[in-house]
Amino acid sequence: MEQKLIIILVTGESCAGKDYCADVWVSVFIRCHIHRSLTARAVSISDAIKREYAAATGADLSRLLWDRAYKEQHRPALTTFFQGEVRQRPRLLEEHFQNVVYGAVDVDVLLITGMRDEAPVATLSHLVPDSRLLEVHVQASEQTRRIRRGCHGDGDDNRDSNNNGSNLTALDYRPSLIFDNDTTGNEAAKRFAEYHLLPFVHEDLQRLANMVRQVPDFPRPGIEFRHVLGISQQPGGLALCTSLLQTHFTGDWAKVDAVACCEVGGFVYASALASRVDVPLVLIREAGKLPPPTVSVIKPTSHITSLASNNSKEKRIEMERDVVPKCASVVVVDDVLSTGETLCAVLQLLNEAGIGAEDVSIMVVAEFPVHRGRELLRQRGFGRINIQSLLVFGGA
Ligand SMILES: O=P(O)(O)OC[C@H]1O[C@H](OP(=O)(O)OP(=O)(O)O)[C@H](O)[C@@H]1O
Ligand SMILES: Nc1ncnc2[nH]cnc12
CATH class of the missing domain: 3.40.50.2020 (Rossmann fold)
Structure with missing residues (x-):
């Protein structure tokens, strides 16, 4: 693809379905026939802090990444660790963002989940000046999120628990796009990607x-x-x-x-x-x-x-x-x-x-x-x- 990489920040409250949607959207990009062959990948930016926490404390990284109960056990300590790191390294977000992007130079479309920071497109786009940076905010009703919380995880992480409650009404900036993820199944997410995301890779x-x-x-x-x-x-x-x-x-x-x-x-x-x-x-x-x-x-x-x-x-x-x-x-x-x-x-x-x-x-x-x-x-x-x-x- 001649066009530069597109980076999509998939944001939203915990259990709104960010990781689920990111995976659906990856498959829409990969299967789209507008372009000969697009490569796409979803990556969680919060894995970086888990890696650093594991290295500093001896916690088991793969269990932190994949074992929900183990992660829950470590959540308070992980949150404290994250807050301490942010105090010492005010540019932690930028560092982690750049690492994720450099780690995916081989893909055309990169979807990043796990980011809960204010106005990320305004604050980060200069770091990737050749790429289109978009934010898609995934939202779901309180009831849907409660049900999903009971069923499965949603990449809840230290950033989530640190966040001061980012529902859309509380946002004092505007994400590029908003996806209402209240229905079950992947049809609505697929249609959203076809209608709103694929135009960005149109020839x-x-x-x-x-x-x-x-x-x-x-x-x-x-x-x-x-x-x-x-x-x-x-x-x-x-x-x-x-x-x-x-x-x-x-x-x-x-x-x-x-x-x-x-x-x-x-x-x-x-x-x-x-x-x-x-x-x-x-x-x-x-x-x-x-x-x-x-x-x-x-x-x-x-x-x-x-x-x-x-x-x-x-x-x-x-x-x-x-x-x-x-x-x-x-x-x-x-x-x-x-x-x-x-x-x-x-x-x-x-x-x-x-x-x-x-x-x-x-x-x-x-x-x-x-x-x-x-x-x-x-x-x-x-x-x-x-x-x-x-x-x-x-x-x-
Ligand atoms: O974001 P900025 O740094 O403000 O740059 C953007 C502006 O620059 C150009 O206009 P310019 O003032 O050069 O005048 P022109 O349209 O008459 O060429 C362009 O037409 C934009 O309006
Ligand atoms: N390189 C560039 N070419 C044209 N317009 C611009 N405005 C800012 N940078 C520019």
Whole structure:
């Protein structure tokens, strides 16, 4: 497969069925015929701490991994050990995550269970900048989980018992996808994977990626520029990109009131998409170009503009104040997400116009995780917004 590895973090409360679902999804990827032959594997990140605990205490590792009663006996000591390690090694999660990923360089799709940390895509994606990192949150009702707890284990581990109760309402961020795992059997999980996960390995995404020309040493030596806007200059490029933006959106276009975009790159893809889904545009321009009344905010320079020009400095952007009703549902579309400064400014501007983060989704054509845009958005209070990207690129 030419596309890079996809990493899916399968999260959720204990006994929601994370390990079960991860195994079902592995089999869906392996059997899918969209691609010639995909390899997929599920790995539990919490095995690492069990390994370290066994080495430190002499406990039997294979029984810790496979013998539920034995693991239960060791649970309090394992939890204390884990907490002590986290205190001494604040980057324990990153270390374990990287070890799991490096241990699976041979697979195309890696599913990681056993992770209970806040907003893992925002905090970890820069560590795997060439890969698409997704979080699928598996949830089940209290009653279902109680029944499952009685029947079988679900990879309950020290992270589970440490966790301060991550049900979705308590999450102050938004997982990429949510799977309701309340029914018995694997049919619903299979359908979920076919509908929501397989699109990420569809060849059309690779076709789109192939339309992005790489330009070495532009705009500065050492930068491998990806000409994302150039997709629209390729034969069929704009149509393909528009159709992928439409189909990859996890919301319902019928409930969207407007597509918002910031000049200049955003205008190209947002206009084509808005026309296709028949939704009006909200145009955001540099201050002084739109007629009053407007609202405006400061926009710091984007990553690429700050590299391109020595005297680049922040500007104001604005939109017409009454172009979209307050509390309307808005999808923000941009060509690139890199540092996230542009999207933060757009979200602040929408907020000035009466559109809160709860009514906004974001779609970008390409994301550069190395610049940690998702983390910036989260730190600025936009962590609950759904951000979807068609392409993921590493590099500077
Ligand atoms: O995440 P960020 O670091 O903010 O980068 C992303 C922004 O960079 C580019 O715009 P730019 O400001 O360079 O202007 P342009 O669209 O007019 O080229 C791109 O169109 C995005 O809007
Ligand atoms: N390498 C790159 N190419 C194009 N746009 C970018 N934005 C951030 N990094 C970029």
